[in-house]
Amino acid sequence: MQLTKTDFIQYLNCPKSLWLLKSAPDEYPHGEFSVFLQKLTREGYEVERYVRRFFERSVGRNVDFQRAFEAADGLYARADALEELGGGGTALYEIKSSTSVKTDDAHNHIKDACFQVICAERAGQQINSVSLVHLNGKYERMGDIDPEELLVFEDVTERVREIESDTAIEMDQALELLREIELDRSGCSCLHKSRGNHCDTFALFNPAIPNPSIYSLPRLSAKKRAELIANGIFDLLAIPDDYALTANQTGVVQAAKSGAPIINLEGIRAFLAAFSFPLYFLDYETYASAVPLLDRTSPHKHFPVQYSLHVLHADGALEHYEYLEREARLPDRLAAQLNADISSEGSIVSWHASFERTQNKEMARLFPEYAAFLTDLNERMADLEEVFKANYVDARFDGSTSIKKVLPVICPELSYKEFDVQDGATAMDAWQKMIASNGDEANRMARNLLSYCKLDTFAMVEIYRFLSKLAAM
Structure with missing residues (x-):
C-alpha cells in the first residue's frame, strides 16, 4: 500500500485515522473538499508557476517539475522541482504558498521536505541539497510580478538531515501500520489534542465523548486537558467545582451545570x-x-x-x-x-x-x-x-x-x-x-x-x- 506525503502528514496527526482511510475507506467519514483547501491547492499551483518562470530566466539550469519517485517499500512522492547540478549532484525544491518556513504541529515544512528526500533516495535518486521556496511577505506588487522579488529560496539541507533518521523511523512505522489487517478502534491519539486538532474520525473512535465536553472549554491548556483526561473526566458536568480554571472556562462549566447561561447584567x-x-x-x-x-x-x-x-x-x-x-x-x-x-x-x-x-x-x-x-x-x-x-x-x-x-x-x-x-x-x-x-x-x-x-x-x-x-x- 502506497504512503504519500499527504498520507504521512495524516499519520503524524493521527495514525488510526490514516489506517481507516486507507484500509476501510467506505467507513471513513469523508467530508467535502473545503473551499479553503481548494484555495490552498490553487495557490500552490500558482506559486509553482512563478517558480517555473524563475528557472526559465536562468540560462543553463536543468530543472524538472513534478518528477515522481516510487520506492519498493511503498513510499511515493512527487518532487515539486528537481535540479541537476554540475558534477552529478541534485537539488530538491519544496514549494510552499506561505510567507515563511513553518515548523508547527499542523504544518511542518521541514518534515515535508524530509519525506520527499527519503522517498527519492530510497527510489535511487541521491539528493545533495534541499531548499524551501516560499513567498516574500514584504513583497508589494507594482506592475508585472518579478519572480526574483516574489520568491524566497531558503536552504534547509542541514535541518532536513538533522531529522532524517527520526523521520525515516516514523515513515517505516506508518508503512507497518498500513499492513495491519485490523486495528483497535477504542480511542485515538487525538483524545489529548484540542478540538481544532481532532482528526476527521474523532467521533468514530471516541463515540462516548459528550457534547459539550472538556473540548468546549475556551483556551484550555494542554496540561489541564491532560489532567482531566487522566482522571477520566470528559463531561463538563463531571468537573469538580473547586477545579482551577480561568474565569471564562469556569463560566462555561457553571452554565453547563445549571443548564442556563451565566449572565452578568451589570457588565x-x-x-x-x-x-x-x-x-x-x-x-x-x-x-x-x-x-x-x-x-x-x-x-x-x-x-x-x-x-x-x-x-x-x-x-x-x-x-x-x-x-x-x-x-x-x-x-x-x-x-x-x-x-x-x-x-x-x-x-x-x-x-x-x-x-x-x-x-x-x-x-x-x-x-x-x-x-x-x-x-x-x-x-x-x-x-x-x-x-x-x-x-x-x-x-x-x-x-x-x-x-x-x-x-x-x-x-x-x-x-x-x-x-x-x-x-x-x-x-x-x-x-x-x-x-x-x-x-x-x-x-x-x-x-x-x-x-x-x-x-x-x-x-x-x-x-x-x-x-x-x-x-x-
Whole structure:
C-alpha cells in the first residue's frame, strides 16, 4: 500500500485515522473538499508557476517539475522541482504558498521536505541539497510580478538531515501500520489534542465523548486537558467545582451545570451604556491571495471588497446600506462610499472588531484622503463579541464566541443555512469567481455575497436588541 506525503502528514496527526482511510475507506467519514483547501491547492499551483518562470530566466539550469519517485517499500512522492547540478549532484525544491518556513504541529515544512528526500533516495535518486521556496511577505506588487522579488529560496539541507533518521523511523512505522489487517478502534491519539486538532474520525473512535465536553472549554491548556483526561473526566458536568480554571472556562462549566447561561447584567449594562446613537453595525468581506492580485498588495494581505452597514437610530428606525466591488481593484470606491454612509456621530459596532480595525488601518495607509475618517471609525468602534466572553456565557456556544455559534442560540430564527455563501472563505471564493464572470452568473454571485454580508450585520442588530432587553430588566 502506497504512503504519500499527504498520507504521512495524516499519520503524524493521527495514525488510526490514516489506517481507516486507507484500509476501510467506505467507513471513513469523508467530508467535502473545503473551499479553503481548494484555495490552498490553487495557490500552490500558482506559486509553482512563478517558480517555473524563475528557472526559465536562468540560462543553463536543468530543472524538472513534478518528477515522481516510487520506492519498493511503498513510499511515493512527487518532487515539486528537481535540479541537476554540475558534477552529478541534485537539488530538491519544496514549494510552499506561505510567507515563511513553518515548523508547527499542523504544518511542518521541514518534515515535508524530509519525506520527499527519503522517498527519492530510497527510489535511487541521491539528493545533495534541499531548499524551501516560499513567498516574500514584504513583497508589494507594482506592475508585472518579478519572480526574483516574489520568491524566497531558503536552504534547509542541514535541518532536513538533522531529522532524517527520526523521520525515516516514523515513515517505516506508518508503512507497518498500513499492513495491519485490523486495528483497535477504542480511542485515538487525538483524545489529548484540542478540538481544532481532532482528526476527521474523532467521533468514530471516541463515540462516548459528550457534547459539550472538556473540548468546549475556551483556551484550555494542554496540561489541564491532560489532567482531566487522566482522571477520566470528559463531561463538563463531571468537573469538580473547586477545579482551577480561568474565569471564562469556569463560566462555561457553571452554565453547563445549571443548564442556563451565566449572565452578568451589570457588565452588559456597562458595555451598552458606552454606545451612542446612531449605531452603525459594520462588517467587511475581504479578499486575499498568495500571489498578489493587485498593485500595492502583498502575499496573503487582505483588502475589503464589500461591506454591509445597518444603522439603528435611537427611535428604533433601522436603515441598511451596502457596497460590493464588482471589479478587481483596491477599495478606494468602497472607502468613499463608506465615508458617505457613516456620519461623524454614533458608535461603530462590529463582531471580532480587530479585523475591521486592521482593514481600516490598511485603507488609511492606501488612501490618505480617508485616513482621518477611517481612524475616527476605529476610535468609535465597539466589539459586540466581547459581551459573550465574560458577561453572557452559554455552554451551547460550544466554547466559541464566533457569531456563527452565538446567533443560533440567541436568535434561532436567523440562519445562514439557506445561503450559498456560508463564511469568509466561501465569500472570498465567490468574489473571485464573480469578477471573472459576467452577465447572469456574475449577478447571481453578487446577490449571494450581498445577502450573506447583510445577514452578518442584521444578526448583530438582533443580538444587540436581545442584550438591550436583558439590560432593561
